[in-house]
Amino acid sequence: MAATLAKVPACVLKSGILASLRFNSVAKCSSQRAYSMATLPFLCSVFREKSSIRQRPLDLLVRARTALGNWKMDMRQQSNYAYRGAVSTKNALDEQKHDSEEETSQETLRHDINDNDMVSVVPRADIKGKCVIANTNIKAGTHLFTLYGDKQRQPTLYTIQVASHAHIHPEGKLIFVNHSCSPNTQFQFSPSWDLYAARDILPGEELTFDYTTTEWQMAQPFQCSCCSTKCIHKVQGFYFLNADQKAERDGVLSPVIKKQLKEQTASE
Ligand SMILES: C[S@@+](CC[C@H](N)C(=O)[O-])C[C@H]1O[C@@H](n2cnc3c(N)ncnc32)[C@H](O)[C@@H]1O
Structure with a gap:
């Protein structure tokens, strides 16, 4: 084909x-x-x-590229939560360094690289909002964003959970990266929280990550429009996933989610 x-x-x-x-x-x-x-x-x-x-409309082009990217991924039969392992080395480090909950230092996260030229923020009509698209071919493993921004105790629809009661409101284009249940990017959590391409991404394709890998209980759940075969439909946080969905995300979870999962398992 x-x-x-x-x-x-x-x-x-x-x-x-x-x-x-x-x-x-x-x-x-x-x-x-x-x-x-x-x-x-x-x-x-x-x-x-x-x-x-x-x-x-630019919106159609974005969806075309995203559909083509998803289709290419399916063709490669990456059915088992394909993005896992694309950049796995850092996960090993994560295991060592984040056994205990460690609040992410705002200072170490502050970089000027979030406004890179590899991506653009464009409107996405079907969700009445914005999204981030690739301007160029982005190879698997490419660094895209470093999480930095103001830290707050309460989550919002924009924040990323970095500790049980700490949420960062991302600065830069990262804030417009939408969720997908078969995402093409994923976070690595050590030494800072960084978003990487989990597979090759085509020019015009939308960048997405799986919000349930970083959010335990989301402030504003929403109905997912990703159309993935793995779609969980209602995105409301890791806590609400079923056992299979939780197991599929093993290996890509933030240290916060891992800790909360451990606590939940211990209390049951
Ligand atoms: C961090 S914001 C992402 C940027 C947002 N699209 C905007 O323009 O402000 C998260 C919000 O985007 C929307 N969103 C993200 N991913 C989505 C998806 N897969 N399906 C439907 N809505 C989504 C939801 O409204 C969600 O609360």
Whole structure:
């Protein structure tokens, strides 16, 4: 399939992707979406004469790239929570350094690298908000953001939990990174909290991470629109996941979630 797509002229491919997205926009579930992506080459030729994607809303382009990225990932059969292990070395360090809850030092987190040129913040109409997209090919393991910002006791829809009662309101573009149940980025927690590409990311593809790997109980739960086959539908924090969903996230959890999980298990 990838080889076939490679032979399709770029303009035809773009129009085909738009057509596929029209179907995607009415598709309610991942199987319909998968069908849409499987018929992409056919739709490419049907929509050969359609107008340039530049005339379309940027939102469609973002979704096209994201869908294509997800499809490529599926093709690689990365079904077992694919992003785990992309940058696993630091997790070993995390095990050693975060056995006890350790509040993240604001000073050590302060870097100027969050406004990197690899990504842009753009509107995303379907959630009436913004999102972060890649401006270029981003290789798996690439450093994207360092978490820094004001620390507060109460969580909000924007904060990232760094201790039981400490939440950082991220500065920079990181604040606009949305959730996905099959994310293409993940946090590493040592020495600072940094977001890395968990797989190769295409230009125009939306960057996402799994909020349940950092949030125990979220301030504002929401209905997930990621359409992943692994979608948990209602995103409300790690605490609310079922046993299988919790097990799938083993290895990518923040030290805070690990600690709270340990405490919960001990008290049961
Ligand atoms: C940290 S903000 C992310 C930026 C946000 N999209 C914005 O424009 O302000 C988190 C909020 O974005 C929305 N969001 C993030 N991921 C989502 C998803 N997968 N499905 C639906 N809404 C999502 C939810 O409203 C959530 O409370």
